[in-house]
Amino acid sequence: MSVGILILIVLGLALLGYFVGRQRALSKAANEGRKLHSLPSYYGQFLALFTAVPALILLAAWLFVQPMLIESHVSGLIPDSAIPEGGARSLVMSDVRRIADGLDALMEQGGLGEEDLTRMRADLTNIRSRLAEVGIALGSNVPVEVFDAAKTYRSEKNTGSLLMTIAVLGLSLASGGWAFMRIRPELRARNNSETFVKALLLGSSLVAILTTVGIVGSLLFETFHFFQIYPAKDFFFSTVWNPQFRGGSDLGILPLLWGTFYVSFVALVVAVPIGLMIAIYLSEYAGRALRNLAKPAIEVLAGIPTIVYGLFALITVGPFLRDWIAQPMGLGTSSSSVLTAGLVMGIMLIPFVSSLSDDIINAVPQAMRDGSYGLGATQSETIRQVILPAALPGVVGAILLAASRAIGETMIVVLGAGAAARLGLNPFDAMTTVTVKIVSQLTGDTEFASPETLVAFALGLTLFVFTLGLNVLALYIVRKYREQYE
Amino acid sequence: MNQMTEVEQKAVEMLNEPKIVARNVQVYYGDTHAIKDVDVDIPAQSVTAFIGPSGCGKSTFLRTLNRMNDTIDICRVEGDILIDGEDVYDPKVDPVQLRAKVGMVFQKPNPFPKSIYDNVAYGPRIHGLSRNKTELDEIVTSSLQKAGLWDEVKDRLDAPGTGLSGGQQQRLCIARAIAVNPEIILMDEPCSALDPIATAKVEELIDELRENYTIVIVTHSMQQAARVSQRTAFFHLGVLVEEGPTEDIFTNPHDKRTQDYITGRFG
Ligand SMILES: Nc1ncnc2c1ncn2[C@@H]1O[C@H](COP(=O)(O)OP(=O)(O)O)[C@@H](O)[C@H]1O
Ligand SMILES: [Mg+2]
Numbered sequence: 001m002s003v004g005i006l007i008l009i010v011l012g013l014a015l016l017g018y019f020v021g022r023q024r025a026l027s028k029a030a031n032e033g034r035k036l037h038s039l040p041s042y043y044g045q046f047l048a049l050f051t052a053v054p055a056l057i058l059l060a061a062w063l064f065v066q067p068m069l070i071e072s073h074v075s076g077l078i079p080d081s082a083i084p085e086g087g088a089r090s091l092v093m094s095d096v097r098r099i100a101d102g103l104d105a106l107m108e109q110g111g112l113g114e115e116d117l118t119r120m121r122a123d124l125t126n127i128r129s130r131l132a133e134v135g136i137a138l139g140s141n142v143p144v145e146v147f148d149a150a151k152t153y154r155s156e157k158n159t160g161s162l163l164m165t166i167a168v169l170g171l172s173l174a175s176g177g178w179a180f181m182r183i184r185p186e187l188r189a190r191n192n193s194e195t196f197v198k199a200l201l202l203g204s205s206l207v208a209i210l211t212t213v214g215i216v217g218s219l220l221f222e223t224f225h226f227f228q229i230y231p232a233k234d235f236f237f238s239t240v241w242n243p244q245f246r247g248g249s250d251l252g253i254l255p256l257l258w259g260t261f262y263v264s265f266v267a268l269v270v271a272v273p274i275g276l277m278i279a280i281y282l283s284e285y286a287g288r289a290l291r292n293l294a295k296p297a298i299e300v301l302a303g304i305p306t307i308v309y310g311l312f313a314l315i316t317v318g319p320f321l322r323d324w325i326a327q328p329m330g331l332g333t334s335s336s337s338v339l340t341a342g343l344v345m346g347i348m349l350i351p352f353v354s355s356l357s358d359d360i361i362n363a364v365p366q367a368m369r370d371g372s373y374g375l376g377a378t379q380s381e382t383i384r385q386v387i388l389p390a391a392l393p394g395v396v397g398a399i400l401l402a403a404s405r406a407i408g409e410t411m412i413v414v415l416g417a418g419a420a421a422r423l424g425l426n427p428f429d430a431m432t433t434v435t436v437k438i439v440s441q442l443t444g445d446t447e448f449a450s451p452e453t454l455v456a457f458a459l460g461l462t463l464f465v466f467t468l469g470l471n472v473l474a475l476y477i478v479r480k481y482r483e484q485y486e
Numbered sequence: 487m488n489q490m491t492e493v494e495q496k497a498v499e500m501l502n503e504p505k506i507v508a509r510n511v512q513v514y515y516g517d518t519h520a521i522k523d524v525d526v527d528i529p530a531q532s533v534t535a536f537i538g539p540s541g542c543g544k545s546t547f548l549r550t551l552n553r554m555n556d557t558i559d560i561c562r563v564e565g566d567i568l569i570d571g572e573d574v575y576d577p578k579v580d581p582v583q584l585r586a587k588v589g590m591v592f593q594k595p596n597p598f599p600k601s602i603y604d605n606v607a608y609g610p611r612i613h614g615l616s617r618n619k620t621e622l623d624e625i626v627t628s629s630l631q632k633a634g635l636w637d638e639v640k641d642r643l644d645a646p647g648t649g650l651s652g653g654q655q656q657r658l659c660i661a662r663a664i665a666v667n668p669e670i671i672l673m674d675e676p677c678s679a680l681d682p683i684a685t686a687k688v689e690e691l692i693d694e695l696r697e698n699y700t701i702v703i704v705t706h707s708m709q710q711a712a713r714v715s716q717r718t719a720f721f722h723l724g725v726l727v728e729e730g731p732t733e734d735i736f737t738n739p740h741d742k743r744t745q746d747y748i749t750g751r752f753g
Contacts, residue, residue: 287559367596371659373557375609375666376586385608390599 006059006165010172014052017176021047021183029185038190046189049196050179055172062167066160074153082145092146095138099127099150100157102136109134117151219464222457230451235458241421243441243452251455253462255421259338259431260463263417264406266342266427267349272399274346275353279395282354283361284383295358302351306411313344313416321428332428334418339427341416345409352402360394361387393477400474404467410435434463503571505530505670505700506551511565513546513555520546524565524726526719533692533701535711535732538721539747544704545593547721548672550574551702552588553581569670586613589663593675595655597647597662602639605647605658606630609666625665633661634691653684660691664699671695673703677710689714708748712736720744 025043029036036043075093083092103117120127127142183189227235230251238252278298282291318335321343326332364387372382388395410433418430419440441456448454504527513521521543528534536544546555553574555561567574574584586609597605606626609615616622626643630636635657639650647658656676663671673692677685692701692714705711711718712732719729720743728735728744739745 365596367592367594368598369557370554370590370592371596371598371662372608374552374554374585374590374592375612375662376582376584377608377612378582381612385612386598 003059003063006168007056010052010055010059010168013172013176014048017051017179018044018048020180021045024180024183025185025187025189028183032185034185036185037188038193042189042193043183043187045193046187047176047179047183049193051172051176053196054175055168058171059164059168062164066157066164070153070156070160073156074149077149077152078145082143095142095146096150096153098136098138099131099142099147100154102131102134103150103154105134105136106130121147216464219457219461222454223461225449226451226454226458230455235455239423241437243455245444245450245452247450249452251451253434253459255423256432256434256437256459257462258423259413259417259421260407260433260435262338262427262431263341263345263409263413263433264403266338267345267406267409268399268403270343270346271349271353271402275350275402276357276395278350278354279357279361280383280388283358284379284387295355298354299351301348302355304348306348306409307415309344309348310411310415313340313412317344318416326428331426334428334430336416336418336430337428338417338431341413342427344416345406345412348409348412349402349406352405353398356398356401357391357395360391360398363394364390393480397474397478400470400477404470404474407433407463407467407470408435409433410439414439434459438463503530504528505569506702507566507568507571508547508550509566509568511547511550511563511567513543513550513564514562515546515558516560520724521550522724526726526729528700528702529717530700531696531698532716533696533703533714534717534719535715536702536704536719536721537706537708537711537747538727540706542721543724544721545674547726548674548702548704551670551672552585552590554585554590556581586666587668588670588672589666589668591656591659591663591671591673591676594679595652595659597650597655597658599646599648601644602630602647602650602658603643606661606665609662613666615665615667629661629665630658632664632695633657634687634694635661651684653680653687656680656684656688657691660688660695664695668699670700670702673701675704675706678706685710708736720747722747 022040022044024047025036025040071093074096075089078089078092078096083089107113107117121144127147128138131138235251235253237254238250239254240250240252241255243249243251282295286294314335318337318340321337321340322333322335326334326337368386368390369382372386373379377385413433413436417432417436419432419436420430421437422429422431424431438456438459441453441459444453506526506528508524508526508528511521511524512519524547536548538544549555550563550567551569551574555563563575569584569588573579598608600608603626606629607622610622610625616625627636630639635654638654639645639658647655650658656679660671660676676692677688680688689710692703695701696716703711703714715732717730718732718735720727720735720739720741722743728739728741735744736748739748
């Protein structure tokens with residue numbers, strides 16, 4: 001039985017449980033002449049939850065554990081002799097899985113019976129051609145051991161899922177039945193439901209946290225691999241980025257970091273003043289009607305996909321800067337440049353700065369403004385000398401968040417600044433950033449164990465550390481600022 | 487003997503001339519008519535208290551005197567308000583200049599998130615009242631002294647003003663208002679967020695300031711009005727019911743509503 005159907009059955013049972021539980025609570029209360037502790041629907045919920053949740057948890061755990069157990073068992077069955085020279089056990093295992101799938105497919109369409117399969121032998125039957133019938137192409141003839149392993153794999157898998165179906169349905173019925181027995185008028189079904197909601201919310205936040213931990217973990221793991229085959233000193237301090245897919249590459253991060261910071265810097269130089277002035281205008285000068293119109297209109301900028309910004313950089317801004325500024329001034333002939341990417345990215349970041357700063361400026365208490373006006377200050381004096389200093393930490397937080405966004409940006413850089421790693425000061429030169437190189441190192445047809453591909457993880461981790469640092473700093477500053485008025 | 491020269495006559499008139507004269511003042515918030523037909527004279531160098539139940543328009547009327555209501559979009563003021571004979575709402579009058587002359591202290595102490603020194607120096611800096619650091623230091627020192635805060639903060643002028651206690655913050659706000667050298671100080675329930683000891687200090691301070699400033703104070707405490715003010719005005723539902731010397735209002739009110747309020751029958 002497929003997992004989807006199993007889940008549907010469990011959910012169906014839970015739905016049934018809801019009505020049964022509700023009914024039982026009502027009839028028990030009527031029989032015993034007592035008042036229900038909770039509303040009837042809570043008893044339904046109680047039964048439904050006990051029917052579905054433990055069973056679904058078991059299902060999830062089973063789906064996670066079973067493949068691991070079978071893999072390790074089956075891969076132990078394959079002798080070293082069956083592994084081709086220079087190949088890996090994992091490659092053979094993937095053959096095993098494909099053959100097993102193919103056998104399943106054959107049994108469905110090709111009229112292959114269970115007994116036929118037991119009789120089928122790799123040295124006698126032409127497995128390759130039979131499997132080709134159902135669209136499974138194998139590179140070479142199948143060794144006997146591999147075929148046997150595939151057969152075991154298949155049968156263990158089938159047994160496993162049968163057991164799983166029984167166990168899941170059994171647990172669903174058992175815990176549902178147990179809950180059914182417990183339904184009495186004095187059962188505090190409402191409080192139980194509360195506990196469940198709490199657990200659900202906690203679980204959801206755990207998912208987010210565990211995902212982060214998982215991402216960092218995998219990055220760390222691969223980065224560790226990378227530093228085993230490539231010296232960390234060269235990675236962090238070499239000024240040359242020159243990957244060769246034949247080996248012997250220079251993989252210095254400095255030109256990429258430089259490009260990242262240069263482009264982000266230009267972007268912030270564009271975004272921060274404009275965004276801040278927008279925020280000041282909206283929060284202090286604009287009337288309510290204009291503000292209600294302008295704020296969402298500006299936030300639309302944040303909703304434009306970055307690839308569209310990239311196209312804008314490539315087709316409009318890049319050539320414009322080249323033809324009207326760089327070439328006449330003799331500063332360069334490339335339409336991809338730091339300035340192109342930086343300007344366009346700056347436009348993208350404007351709503352980040354303006355929207356957050358607007359909220360922060362609005363949060364400065366009216367009493368501050370009154371105090372200043374009451375002393376005979378004009379509006380702009382009040383803004384410059386009271387409101388902005390009071391809002392400064394929050395605004396800095398907003399800017400740092402925008403900066404971490406800029407550092408992580410990829411598409412605009414690919415299309416706007418090019419892909420040439422370069423350490424230079426001329427803003428009209430093409431440069432590139434860490435993110436762009438992560439993409440380009442991973443797209444291509446190379447082995448996944450070479451320094452040229454693994455470097456992507458080291459780059460990713462470095463980037464992660466930077467943006468995480470910025471975010472933590474930003475959050476810290478913003479929180480600090482909140483405390484000031486609470 | 488009781489023949490006065492013309493000059494003397496003029497001088498006496500000047501002295502008797504009220505500092506603030508309000509005639510037929512109406513204030514609207516959108517469609518709400520918050521202040522109705524208020525006429526009042528406020529003498530110089532004295533403390534005038536506005537009392538009345540909450541929501542009767544005391545703050546609103548107070549804020550018309552330095553045009554703080556201009557900062558509220560929906561607020562509209564009609565009628566005449568004269569300070570030293572000059573119409574405050576005349577188009578020629580710059581509200582910013584006006585507010586330097588008519589300082590204000592608010593209900594909740596609202597020091598800026600700056601140092602104590604910078605809080606007091608804020609106004610003088612904006613209005614260019616000092617030519618150098620020494621002069622500014624003098625202004626700050628004397629303002630803090632006048633506000634009775636100097637001894638408590640002289641060693642920590644660089645500490646943030648927001649770190650002071652509530653009563654100290656309010657006196658800092660008074661010092662901040664004094665520092666721009668106003669002629670009138672408006673105070674909107676300056677003690678309502680303070681404990682009794684801090685309140686007593688501020689009241690004492692108000693009494694001292696009367697020598698040099700014209701003070702208008704809104705209060706919901708009748709005892710406070712009785713303690714600090716020379717004249718009292720009683721507002722009710724946007725109307726100025728009765729106004730006169732404080733003793734008269736408290737001992738011999740003419741209007742039934744004033745009497746009821748003073749004897750605690752409503753409010
Ligand atoms: N900013 C405002 N917008 C609209 N109505 C206001 C505003 N401020 C005060 N009011 C209204 O004006 C009336 C007088 O308020 P206020 O002057 O604050 O009274 P008081 O200071 O005597 O308690 C009240 O009815 C109040 O609701
Ligand atoms: Mg008030």
